[in-house]
Amino acid sequence: MAGESLLVCTERSDAPLYEKISSAMEPFGGEGTGEWATWWIGESGSEFIVKSGSEGDPRLLREFTNARGELRDIPPHLCDGGPVGLLDLAAHRLRAAERARERWTMWQGLVRQFPAARTLREFMDKDPEATEIRPGKAWVRYRSQPLMTYVLARPELHQKVGDDAVATFGIGLDAYMARCSRRAFAVDSLLTVGGEWVDVGSLSTADEYYDFFSKSVETLEPDNGIAFLTYRC
Structure with missing residues:
Protein backbone atom coordinates (compact mmCIF):
# COMPACT_ATOMS: atom_id res chain seq x y z
CA MET A 1 0.00 0.00 0.00
CA ALA A 2 1.66 3.18 -1.18
CA GLY A 3 1.36 6.25 0.96
CA GLU A 4 2.61 9.74 1.64
CA SER A 5 4.69 10.62 4.69
CA LEU A 6 3.74 13.15 7.36
CA LEU A 7 5.40 14.63 10.42
CA VAL A 8 2.89 15.44 13.16
CA CYS A 9 3.70 17.89 15.96
CA THR A 10 1.36 17.90 18.98
CA GLU A 11 0.53 20.22 21.84
CA ARG A 12 2.05 19.78 25.28
CA SER A 13 -0.31 17.76 27.50
CA ASP A 14 -0.38 14.66 29.70
CA ALA A 15 -2.50 12.69 27.22
CA PRO A 16 -0.84 9.69 25.51
CA LEU A 17 0.86 10.71 22.29
CA TYR A 18 -1.25 8.40 20.13
CA GLU A 19 -4.41 10.09 21.42
CA LYS A 20 -2.97 13.53 20.69
CA ILE A 21 -2.03 12.45 17.17
CA SER A 22 -5.52 11.09 16.55
CA SER A 23 -7.08 14.35 17.73
CA ALA A 24 -4.71 16.41 15.57
CA MET A 25 -5.43 14.27 12.50
CA GLU A 26 -9.20 14.13 12.84
CA PRO A 27 -10.06 17.53 11.23
CA PHE A 28 -8.17 16.58 8.07
CA GLY A 29 -9.73 13.15 7.44
CA GLY A 30 -12.41 12.08 5.02
CA GLU A 31 -12.55 9.73 2.07
CA GLY A 32 -12.21 11.88 -1.07
CA THR A 33 -12.61 15.18 0.78
CA GLY A 34 -9.81 15.41 3.34
CA GLU A 35 -6.04 15.20 3.34
CA TRP A 36 -6.15 11.52 4.29
CA ALA A 37 -8.42 8.47 4.05
CA THR A 38 -6.33 6.21 6.27
CA TRP A 39 -3.16 6.71 8.28
CA TRP A 40 -0.80 4.68 10.41
CA ILE A 41 2.17 5.28 12.68
CA GLY A 42 5.61 4.99 11.15
CA GLU A 43 7.60 5.90 8.06
CA SER A 44 10.25 3.26 7.38
CA GLY A 45 13.70 4.77 7.08
CA SER A 46 12.74 8.00 8.88
CA GLU A 47 12.72 6.79 12.48
CA PHE A 48 13.91 9.16 15.19
CA ILE A 49 17.06 8.46 17.19
CA VAL A 50 16.35 8.10 20.91
CA ARG A 62 7.05 2.20 17.99
CA GLU A 63 4.78 0.50 15.49
CA PHE A 64 6.17 -2.96 14.81
CA THR A 65 3.85 -3.80 11.90
CA ASN A 66 3.06 -1.77 8.80
CA ALA A 67 -0.28 -1.32 7.08
CA ARG A 68 0.14 -4.68 5.30
CA GLY A 69 0.76 -6.49 8.57
CA GLU A 70 4.45 -6.97 7.80
CA LEU A 71 6.89 -6.84 10.69
CA ARG A 72 9.12 -3.77 11.06
CA ASP A 73 12.47 -4.15 12.76
CA ILE A 74 12.87 -1.15 15.07
CA PRO A 75 15.92 -1.40 17.34
CA PRO A 76 15.76 0.14 20.85
CA HIS A 77 17.71 3.27 19.84
CA LEU A 78 15.07 4.20 17.22
CA CYS A 79 11.38 5.05 17.43
CA ASP A 80 8.52 6.47 15.36
CA GLY A 81 7.86 9.34 17.74
CA GLY A 82 7.71 10.61 21.27
CA PRO A 83 8.23 13.71 23.40
CA VAL A 84 10.90 15.90 21.80
CA GLY A 85 12.95 15.81 25.00
CA LEU A 86 13.51 12.06 24.59
CA LEU A 87 14.76 12.34 21.01
CA ASP A 88 18.28 13.09 19.83
CA LEU A 89 17.49 15.53 17.05
CA ALA A 90 21.14 16.50 16.61
CA ALA A 91 22.04 12.87 15.95
CA ARG A 103 24.65 9.32 -1.93
CA TRP A 104 27.26 11.83 -3.05
CA THR A 105 29.90 9.11 -3.33
CA MET A 106 27.49 6.90 -5.26
CA TRP A 107 26.61 9.77 -7.62
CA GLN A 108 30.23 10.64 -8.33
CA GLY A 109 30.90 7.04 -9.29
CA LEU A 110 27.90 7.09 -11.60
CA VAL A 111 28.57 10.35 -13.44
CA ARG A 112 32.06 9.25 -14.40
CA GLN A 113 30.44 6.64 -16.65
CA PHE A 114 28.54 9.17 -18.77
CA PRO A 115 29.16 12.38 -20.75
CA ALA A 116 28.82 15.55 -18.68
CA ALA A 117 25.17 16.46 -18.17
CA ARG A 118 23.52 19.88 -17.87
CA THR A 119 20.96 20.88 -15.25
CA LEU A 120 17.26 21.22 -15.95
CA ARG A 121 17.57 24.96 -15.26
CA GLU A 122 20.04 25.33 -18.11
CA PHE A 123 17.51 23.87 -20.54
CA MET A 124 14.65 25.94 -19.09
CA ASP A 125 16.62 29.17 -19.47
CA LYS A 126 16.79 28.52 -23.22
CA ASP A 127 13.07 27.81 -23.54
CA PRO A 128 10.82 30.88 -23.06
CA GLU A 129 7.76 28.63 -22.68
CA ALA A 130 9.21 26.60 -19.82
CA THR A 131 7.93 27.22 -16.27
CA GLN A 145 20.84 13.12 -21.74
CA PRO A 146 22.47 9.68 -21.31
CA LEU A 147 23.01 10.14 -17.58
CA MET A 148 19.42 11.14 -16.85
CA THR A 149 18.01 8.52 -19.22
CA TYR A 150 19.86 5.95 -17.14
CA VAL A 151 18.65 7.44 -13.81
CA LEU A 152 15.00 7.86 -14.79
CA ALA A 153 14.79 4.30 -16.09
CA ARG A 154 15.63 2.97 -12.61
CA PRO A 155 12.91 3.87 -10.07
CA GLY A 162 15.55 13.06 -7.44
CA ASP A 163 14.43 14.60 -10.74
CA ASP A 164 17.08 17.32 -10.97
CA ALA A 165 19.99 15.26 -9.73
CA VAL A 166 22.55 17.15 -11.85
CA ALA A 167 21.77 20.37 -10.00
CA THR A 168 21.27 18.67 -6.64
CA PHE A 169 24.76 17.21 -6.56
CA ARG A 182 18.86 21.09 7.47
CA ARG A 183 16.14 19.03 5.78
CA ALA A 184 16.61 15.98 8.00
CA PHE A 185 13.02 15.93 9.27
CA ALA A 186 11.28 17.05 6.08
CA VAL A 187 8.83 14.61 4.50
CA ASP A 188 5.85 15.05 2.16
CA SER A 189 3.71 17.00 4.64
CA LEU A 190 3.80 18.63 8.05
CA LEU A 191 1.05 19.03 10.65
CA THR A 192 2.14 21.86 12.93
CA VAL A 193 1.48 22.30 16.65
CA GLY A 194 -0.99 25.00 15.68
CA GLY A 195 -3.02 22.57 13.59
CA GLU A 196 -1.90 23.71 10.13
CA TRP A 197 -1.43 21.09 7.40
CA VAL A 198 1.45 22.18 5.17
CA ASP A 199 2.96 20.54 2.13
CA VAL A 200 5.42 21.61 -0.53
CA GLY A 201 2.59 23.15 -2.57
CA SER A 202 1.53 25.37 0.34
CA LEU A 203 4.50 27.72 -0.09
CA SER A 204 6.01 29.52 -3.05
CA THR A 205 9.09 27.32 -3.44
CA ALA A 206 10.43 24.01 -2.21
CA ASP A 207 13.21 25.83 -0.35
CA GLU A 208 10.62 27.86 1.58
CA TYR A 209 8.83 24.66 2.50
CA TYR A 210 11.99 22.99 3.78
CA ASP A 211 12.99 26.09 5.76
CA PHE A 212 9.51 26.28 7.29
CA PHE A 213 9.64 22.58 8.12
CA SER A 214 13.05 22.89 9.79
CA LYS A 215 12.07 25.93 11.87
CA SER A 216 8.84 24.24 12.97
CA VAL A 217 10.83 21.35 14.42
CA GLU A 218 13.58 23.51 15.92
CA THR A 219 11.09 25.64 17.91
CA LEU A 220 9.36 22.69 19.61
CA GLU A 221 9.60 22.41 23.40
CA PRO A 222 10.89 19.21 25.09
CA ASP A 223 7.37 18.12 26.05
CA ASN A 224 5.82 18.68 22.63
CA GLY A 225 5.08 15.39 20.88
CA ILE A 226 6.35 14.54 17.44
CA ALA A 227 5.88 11.49 15.21
CA PHE A 228 6.29 10.23 11.68
CA LEU A 229 3.13 8.88 10.04
CA THR A 230 2.23 7.40 6.68
CA TYR A 231 -1.12 8.28 5.15
CA ARG A 232 -3.13 7.45 2.07
CA CYS A 233 -5.45 9.90 0.35
Whole structure:
Protein backbone atom coordinates (compact mmCIF):
# COMPACT_ATOMS: atom_id res chain seq x y z
CA MET A 1 0.00 0.00 0.00
CA ALA A 2 1.66 3.18 -1.18
CA GLY A 3 1.36 6.25 0.96
CA GLU A 4 2.61 9.74 1.64
CA SER A 5 4.69 10.62 4.69
CA LEU A 6 3.74 13.15 7.36
CA LEU A 7 5.40 14.63 10.42
CA VAL A 8 2.89 15.44 13.16
CA CYS A 9 3.70 17.89 15.96
CA THR A 10 1.36 17.90 18.98
CA GLU A 11 0.53 20.22 21.84
CA ARG A 12 2.05 19.78 25.28
CA SER A 13 -0.31 17.76 27.50
CA ASP A 14 -0.38 14.66 29.70
CA ALA A 15 -2.50 12.69 27.22
CA PRO A 16 -0.84 9.69 25.51
CA LEU A 17 0.86 10.71 22.29
CA TYR A 18 -1.25 8.40 20.13
CA GLU A 19 -4.41 10.09 21.42
CA LYS A 20 -2.97 13.53 20.69
CA ILE A 21 -2.03 12.45 17.17
CA SER A 22 -5.52 11.09 16.55
CA SER A 23 -7.08 14.35 17.73
CA ALA A 24 -4.71 16.41 15.57
CA MET A 25 -5.43 14.27 12.50
CA GLU A 26 -9.20 14.13 12.84
CA PRO A 27 -10.06 17.53 11.23
CA PHE A 28 -8.17 16.58 8.07
CA GLY A 29 -9.73 13.15 7.44
CA GLY A 30 -12.41 12.08 5.02
CA GLU A 31 -12.55 9.73 2.07
CA GLY A 32 -12.21 11.88 -1.07
CA THR A 33 -12.61 15.18 0.78
CA GLY A 34 -9.81 15.41 3.34
CA GLU A 35 -6.04 15.20 3.34
CA TRP A 36 -6.15 11.52 4.29
CA ALA A 37 -8.42 8.47 4.05
CA THR A 38 -6.33 6.21 6.27
CA TRP A 39 -3.16 6.71 8.28
CA TRP A 40 -0.80 4.68 10.41
CA ILE A 41 2.17 5.28 12.68
CA GLY A 42 5.61 4.99 11.15
CA GLU A 43 7.60 5.90 8.06
CA SER A 44 10.25 3.26 7.38
CA GLY A 45 13.70 4.77 7.08
CA SER A 46 12.74 8.00 8.88
CA GLU A 47 12.72 6.79 12.48
CA PHE A 48 13.91 9.16 15.19
CA ILE A 49 17.06 8.46 17.19
CA VAL A 50 16.35 8.10 20.91
CA LYS A 51 18.57 9.81 23.46
CA SER A 52 20.87 7.41 25.27
CA GLY A 53 19.22 6.18 28.45
CA SER A 54 15.67 6.84 27.23
CA GLU A 55 15.27 3.77 25.03
CA GLY A 56 12.77 2.10 27.34
CA ASP A 57 10.60 5.11 28.09
CA PRO A 58 6.94 4.05 27.61
CA ARG A 59 6.07 7.41 26.04
CA LEU A 60 7.99 6.51 22.90
CA LEU A 61 5.99 5.29 19.91
CA ARG A 62 7.05 2.20 17.99
CA GLU A 63 4.78 0.50 15.49
CA PHE A 64 6.17 -2.96 14.81
CA THR A 65 3.85 -3.80 11.90
CA ASN A 66 3.06 -1.77 8.80
CA ALA A 67 -0.28 -1.32 7.08
CA ARG A 68 0.14 -4.68 5.30
CA GLY A 69 0.76 -6.49 8.57
CA GLU A 70 4.45 -6.97 7.80
CA LEU A 71 6.89 -6.84 10.69
CA ARG A 72 9.12 -3.77 11.06
CA ASP A 73 12.47 -4.15 12.76
CA ILE A 74 12.87 -1.15 15.07
CA PRO A 75 15.92 -1.40 17.34
CA PRO A 76 15.76 0.14 20.85
CA HIS A 77 17.71 3.27 19.84
CA LEU A 78 15.07 4.20 17.22
CA CYS A 79 11.38 5.05 17.43
CA ASP A 80 8.52 6.47 15.36
CA GLY A 81 7.86 9.34 17.74
CA GLY A 82 7.71 10.61 21.27
CA PRO A 83 8.23 13.71 23.40
CA VAL A 84 10.90 15.90 21.80
CA GLY A 85 12.95 15.81 25.00
CA LEU A 86 13.51 12.06 24.59
CA LEU A 87 14.76 12.34 21.01
CA ASP A 88 18.28 13.09 19.83
CA LEU A 89 17.49 15.53 17.05
CA ALA A 90 21.14 16.50 16.61
CA ALA A 91 22.04 12.87 15.95
CA HIS A 92 19.13 12.69 13.51
CA ARG A 93 20.61 15.58 11.53
CA LEU A 94 24.06 14.00 11.64
CA ARG A 95 22.63 10.76 10.29
CA ALA A 96 21.04 12.70 7.42
CA ALA A 97 24.40 14.29 6.60
CA GLU A 98 26.15 10.91 6.65
CA ARG A 99 23.54 9.44 4.31
CA ALA A 100 24.05 12.46 2.05
CA ARG A 101 27.77 11.70 1.88
CA GLU A 102 26.97 8.13 0.85
CA ARG A 103 24.65 9.32 -1.93
CA TRP A 104 27.26 11.83 -3.05
CA THR A 105 29.90 9.11 -3.33
CA MET A 106 27.49 6.90 -5.26
CA TRP A 107 26.61 9.77 -7.62
CA GLN A 108 30.23 10.64 -8.33
CA GLY A 109 30.90 7.04 -9.29
CA LEU A 110 27.90 7.09 -11.60
CA VAL A 111 28.57 10.35 -13.44
CA ARG A 112 32.06 9.25 -14.40
CA GLN A 113 30.44 6.64 -16.65
CA PHE A 114 28.54 9.17 -18.77
CA PRO A 115 29.16 12.38 -20.75
CA ALA A 116 28.82 15.55 -18.68
CA ALA A 117 25.17 16.46 -18.17
CA ARG A 118 23.52 19.88 -17.87
CA THR A 119 20.96 20.88 -15.25
CA LEU A 120 17.26 21.22 -15.95
CA ARG A 121 17.57 24.96 -15.26
CA GLU A 122 20.04 25.33 -18.11
CA PHE A 123 17.51 23.87 -20.54
CA MET A 124 14.65 25.94 -19.09
CA ASP A 125 16.62 29.17 -19.47
CA LYS A 126 16.79 28.52 -23.22
CA ASP A 127 13.07 27.81 -23.54
CA PRO A 128 10.82 30.88 -23.06
CA GLU A 129 7.76 28.63 -22.68
CA ALA A 130 9.21 26.60 -19.82
CA THR A 131 7.93 27.22 -16.27
CA GLU A 132 8.69 25.61 -12.93
CA ILE A 133 5.40 23.71 -13.06
CA ARG A 134 5.49 22.94 -16.79
CA PRO A 135 9.09 22.69 -18.03
CA GLY A 136 7.79 21.08 -21.25
CA LYS A 137 10.38 20.61 -23.95
CA ALA A 138 13.14 21.60 -21.54
CA TRP A 139 12.33 18.52 -19.49
CA VAL A 140 12.35 16.32 -22.60
CA ARG A 141 15.81 17.61 -23.55
CA TYR A 142 17.05 17.25 -19.99
CA ARG A 143 15.92 13.67 -19.58
CA SER A 144 17.28 12.68 -23.00
CA GLN A 145 20.84 13.12 -21.74
CA PRO A 146 22.47 9.68 -21.31
CA LEU A 147 23.01 10.14 -17.58
CA MET A 148 19.42 11.14 -16.85
CA THR A 149 18.01 8.52 -19.22
CA TYR A 150 19.86 5.95 -17.14
CA VAL A 151 18.65 7.44 -13.81
CA LEU A 152 15.00 7.86 -14.79
CA ALA A 153 14.79 4.30 -16.09
CA ARG A 154 15.63 2.97 -12.61
CA PRO A 155 12.91 3.87 -10.07
CA GLU A 156 14.96 3.07 -6.98
CA LEU A 157 17.88 5.18 -8.15
CA HIS A 158 15.52 7.96 -9.32
CA GLN A 159 13.86 8.08 -5.91
CA LYS A 160 17.25 8.31 -4.22
CA VAL A 161 18.67 11.18 -6.29
CA GLY A 162 15.55 13.06 -7.44
CA ASP A 163 14.43 14.60 -10.74
CA ASP A 164 17.08 17.32 -10.97
CA ALA A 165 19.99 15.26 -9.73
CA VAL A 166 22.55 17.15 -11.85
CA ALA A 167 21.77 20.37 -10.00
CA THR A 168 21.27 18.67 -6.64
CA PHE A 169 24.76 17.21 -6.56
CA GLY A 170 26.29 20.10 -8.49
CA ILE A 171 26.38 22.40 -5.45
CA GLY A 172 29.37 20.59 -3.93
CA LEU A 173 29.73 18.01 -1.17
CA ASP A 174 29.80 20.36 1.83
CA ALA A 175 26.79 22.35 0.67
CA TYR A 176 24.87 19.18 -0.16
CA MET A 177 25.54 17.65 3.26
CA ALA A 178 24.52 20.90 4.97
CA ARG A 179 21.29 21.03 2.96
CA CYS A 180 20.42 17.44 3.82
CA SER A 181 21.15 18.05 7.51
CA ARG A 182 18.86 21.09 7.47
CA ARG A 183 16.14 19.03 5.78
CA ALA A 184 16.61 15.98 8.00
CA PHE A 185 13.02 15.93 9.27
CA ALA A 186 11.28 17.05 6.08
CA VAL A 187 8.83 14.61 4.50
CA ASP A 188 5.85 15.05 2.16
CA SER A 189 3.71 17.00 4.64
CA LEU A 190 3.80 18.63 8.05
CA LEU A 191 1.05 19.03 10.65
CA THR A 192 2.14 21.86 12.93
CA VAL A 193 1.48 22.30 16.65
CA GLY A 194 -0.99 25.00 15.68
CA GLY A 195 -3.02 22.57 13.59
CA GLU A 196 -1.90 23.71 10.13
CA TRP A 197 -1.43 21.09 7.40
CA VAL A 198 1.45 22.18 5.17
CA ASP A 199 2.96 20.54 2.13
CA VAL A 200 5.42 21.61 -0.53
CA GLY A 201 2.59 23.15 -2.57
CA SER A 202 1.53 25.37 0.34
CA LEU A 203 4.50 27.72 -0.09
CA SER A 204 6.01 29.52 -3.05
CA THR A 205 9.09 27.32 -3.44
CA ALA A 206 10.43 24.01 -2.21
CA ASP A 207 13.21 25.83 -0.35
CA GLU A 208 10.62 27.86 1.58
CA TYR A 209 8.83 24.66 2.50
CA TYR A 210 11.99 22.99 3.78
CA ASP A 211 12.99 26.09 5.76
CA PHE A 212 9.51 26.28 7.29
CA PHE A 213 9.64 22.58 8.12
CA SER A 214 13.05 22.89 9.79
CA LYS A 215 12.07 25.93 11.87
CA SER A 216 8.84 24.24 12.97
CA VAL A 217 10.83 21.35 14.42
CA GLU A 218 13.58 23.51 15.92
CA THR A 219 11.09 25.64 17.91
CA LEU A 220 9.36 22.69 19.61
CA GLU A 221 9.60 22.41 23.40
CA PRO A 222 10.89 19.21 25.09
CA ASP A 223 7.37 18.12 26.05
CA ASN A 224 5.82 18.68 22.63
CA GLY A 225 5.08 15.39 20.88
CA ILE A 226 6.35 14.54 17.44
CA ALA A 227 5.88 11.49 15.21
CA PHE A 228 6.29 10.23 11.68
CA LEU A 229 3.13 8.88 10.04
CA THR A 230 2.23 7.40 6.68
CA TYR A 231 -1.12 8.28 5.15
CA ARG A 232 -3.13 7.45 2.07
CA CYS A 233 -5.45 9.90 0.35
